[in-house]
Amino acid sequence: MKARSIASVDLDSYQRAARLILTHHLVTTTFPDRSALSSLRRWATELREDLLATFGYRLEVTETTARLFTVADRLDPGAGTSTATDRPFDRRRYAYLALAIAALGRGGGQITLSELADHVASDASRVEGVDLDTARAADRDAFVDAVAWLTTRGALTLADGDAGGWASDPGHGEALYDIDRAVVAAVFRPPRALQHLTSVRALLGSSVPHSDTGEVRRRVRRALVQKPVVYAEDLSDDEALQLALPRTTDEVELLTGLVCERRAEGVALVDTSGRLSDVRFPNTGTVAQVALLLAGEICDRVSDPDAPPPERMPLPADGHDALAAAIDGAIPRSGLFTPLASAMPGELVDRFEGASERPVATHPLIEDSWVAGTIGRLVDTYGRTFAAQWQADPAGLAQAASERLEQMRLVVRARRASGVACAGAVPRCDGQCAQARSGDRSVCRFVSAGRSTGR
Secondary structure, three states: OHHHHOOHHHHHHHHHHHHHHHHOOEEEOOOOOOOHHHHHHHOHHHHHHHHHHHHOOEEEEOOOEEEEEOOOOOOOOOOOOEOOOOOEOOHHHHHHHHHHHHHHHOOOOEEEHHHHHHHHHHHHOOOOOOOOOOOOHHHHHHHHHHHHHHHHOOOEEEEEEOHHHHHHOOOOOOEEEEEOHHHHHHHOOOOOOHHHOOOHHHHOOOOOOOOOHHHHHHHHHHHHHHOOOEEHHHOOHHHHHHHHOHHHHHHHHHHHOOEEEEOOOEEEEEOOOOOOOOOOOOOOOHHHHHHHHHHHHHHHHHHOOOOOOOOEEEOOOOOHHHHHHHHHHHOOHHHOOHHHHOOOOOOOOOOOOOOOOOOOOEEEEEEHHHHHHHHHHHHHHHHHHOOHHHHOOHHHHHHHHHHHHHHOEOEEEOOOOOEEEEEOOOOOOOOOEOOEOOOOOEEEEOOEOOOOOOO
16 A cells, blocks of 8 residues: 555645545535645545555546546445535436536536526436426426536536526526536546446446455445445455454555444444544434434343343345336436447346355344333433424434434334334443434444444
8 A cells, every 4th residue: 555655744644635535526626625636636646546456446636626436336325415405315406417417518618507407408308207397496496406516516616696596586587607627527427338227236346356355355445434334244254254354444544544443243434533424423413412312222221131122133124126126217218228238247247145144133123112202201301402493393303313323324224013123232332333223113233433434
């Protein structure tokens, strides 16, 4: 690794640059801030080599952009983008964003918002199930959200006017944008032509043989920086072996400057800096604080020797195959280039067969009624410090706190009866819990660690 040859006085700067590009896969002259690109350009050569060797990621750096081309090993339904007000993008916003990028790629140096909307509306009319009608306020709002996403990243720069005025009344409002074609080109660069794909699975994984030892190690390292915690039971035997080897985690620690914390259940890359995390946990705010308190209560319930032991059950399926099938079913077949699609390698190979045969692990199950009662007690005890909206809505607070634990992979929705459950040998909670999933019934899985990566 190039990182090993960097002087100790410069290592912190190098690690900050590594965390920056791992968090923001696109860096421009203005995004995420005006100093980011210069810090990356300083270490471009070293980062290019280390990111490729460690994760199989390809880094391209130009005078105005830095783009990290990552590798996805599995679909992540929670890895989407959001608006400036943290509202997750829906299908319509994603569609408008994709069509806007395509239109900008064909454009010149400037474009008005209404002109861009016309291009997107024209292209949308040729895609079944997608349309943009500027007479509908909901469509205009969704379109402006997509444009704002591009503006934040520097693909567009407002030169005159106001997008909000156009969204309110397109007959009187207007906005003019400068187009940065280099950023537009860097925003969307799929590894394969989408018109050649019959399955989303062809976009996953790398071209290296799946059983190659080096690729197995890189796959585990990718999981460390993409997930809050990597559970050994979720891995194949080869992957679990690589996770246990110090070399696998040592190089991730050296590159990122973070610490891999090991537990019996798995490993988490602990981010105390907060600069590699898209979700901070533990964190301030009522939902995050109650989620942490709930995690501690679940730990105490599962390990209480005086209480009846909770029911145990295996983790439910993670839904990857169902999600892949749903995406495949939505691919517009009319846009496929059949001669090349039929010759696409790797699509018929199941790259996600999972772990080899091994005893099925079971995990404690916690009922929803217990969660509701516990949240009620927490509200009674600490409610004066909670936001007013949550003081008046304990049921909503229980749902939000459970979803935060689900987001952090500490619990898994079991989808039977009602409750939550804990996966793995549950240690005493020390305030550093990693992640969870909730729902009707949830299987809880605890590793004492912090949130690791940005998506």
